[in-house]
Amino acid sequence: DGMPCFKGWTNSAEYVGTLVAISYSLSYWWRTPIFVLPPHVLQQHIGSIFGKDLDLQTGFSLAYTLGFGLAKPPGVVFMTGQKFRDNRLPVLVSLLIGSMLFEGAGIRFFPHVPWAQVVCVFISTFMQSWLYGGMFSYLEGRGTTEVLLAVMTFLFIFAGPASRATARWVVESGFPATNMPLASGLVACFISVVCLVVADRSPLSSPSADDISQRGARKGSSIHEKIEFMGQYTLGVACMVGSLALLAALRSYRDFYGQDIFTSALGLTAPPPSLFFFLVDLPGSLCSCLSILFFKRFVHNSSALLAMMTVAGLSVLGLLGSTLLFQCAAISGQWWCVLVGLCIYVGYGIMSGPWYDRMVGATGINGTCTFLIFISDGSGYVGTIMLLIYETFFKAKHGPGLARASEDRLGMFLTFIYLCCILILVMLLIGSSYFKRVLGPPSDPSTSAEEVRPLRGS
Secondary structure (H helix, E strand, C coil): CHHHHHHHHHCCHHHHHHHHHHHHHCCHHHHCHHHHCCHHHHCCEEEEECCEEEEHHHHHHHHHHHHHHHCHHHHHHHCCCHHHHHCHHHHHHHHHHHHHHHHHHHHHHCCCCHHHHHHHHHHHHHHHCCHHHHHHCCCCCCCCHHHHHHHHHHHHHHHHHHHHHHHHHHHHCCCCHHHHHHHHHHHHHHHHHHHHHHHHCCCCCCCCHHHHHHHCCCCCCCHHHHHHHHHHCHHHHHHHHHHHHHHHHHHHHHHHCHHHHHHHHCCCCCCCCHHHHHHCCHHHHHHHHHHHHHHHHCCCHHHHHHHHHHHHHHHHHHHHHHHHHHHCCCCCHHHHHHHHHHHHHHHHHHHCCHHHHHHHHHCCEECCCHHHHHHHHHHHHHHHHHHHHHHHHHCCCCCCCHHHHHHHHHHHHHHHHHHHHHHHHHHHHHHHHHHHHHHCCCCCCCCCHHHCEECCCC
């Protein structure tokens, strides 16, 4: 009796989405291990720029951010075009294997050449930068898109601390540190590729006819079509892209300097235990998943889009309020660390895909929304790059010691929170007013495929 049920599951969109989510999340097992390498590895001297000494950890952070950021513009062109759609599986498999080998082999075979390791990390992250948008193409334009994205969001948020904890455990077990990223990557990449191949061969690897009637057909688009679409909805798109860019920059800064931020917020003189890093974002991943699932109940795309912007605004208000309470000593540092992660990930989970999918559905456009994700992510990395450059080359150092560095980074993070939250709230208010005016009342969700317009401004 269980076989028909299992067969039905394997022929469902949820099955495809779960496999794709697992495939993408496993890439964190060769993306993040470099940041938990032992101090004697990360403190290797690379060189000096503008009179500032750079160690390997700083080099990794810069290479990571530049790789992800600089890959977005070409990603907008190639990964959202029809050529990618026609060759989706081989392209994504090549990116998975190539990014894993560059990062893992670079650390393994250049242990005493830190600048070569940095170059390998840059090439790897450049390739990894295209993975999320490419895999998102399996999930967009479906009646169950929110369900699939909820699963994917939960898994990739959880994958960050889980992969770092795994890498630290492997090193602490006595495994050679410079071999660890490659060993971890080989195992994770094999499983990731298998999951993606199985998902791609499913009969529901593309949206069904019912999905197309609800959300519109999704296909690759030309540069000209993208420009026309951006021109037609300039103000609304700018507000959405700007909001995600600022929240993504906040998330990245917290990821890079989480150890210092948590140490200072908790009033410690040494970093908190690894279990804290593993658990601190678990509430955020669960709440982000549930908030995305909530929007599955919305039939009308325009109503869903406006509701998403409202919930995103509430999460930003929560981030702002919890930070004020923390600075007024009304809540503990531990609670603040958890609430910051929760608020960031609830907003980020909505902004990083679901609201673009609903916007494309609401505007009646026949095309992909992945180019908007690439543009938003690229804009977010611009902010992160500027912060890292300031942190590395221009910020005054107030004295030696972990405690002093932790206080400095916490102070900068708090300032960044206030600035970003205010700007995001303003953009969300403007954006929601704009779409309420442009989209008008909710349209009939049964719009036929013939009524859906191609991706162009006319």
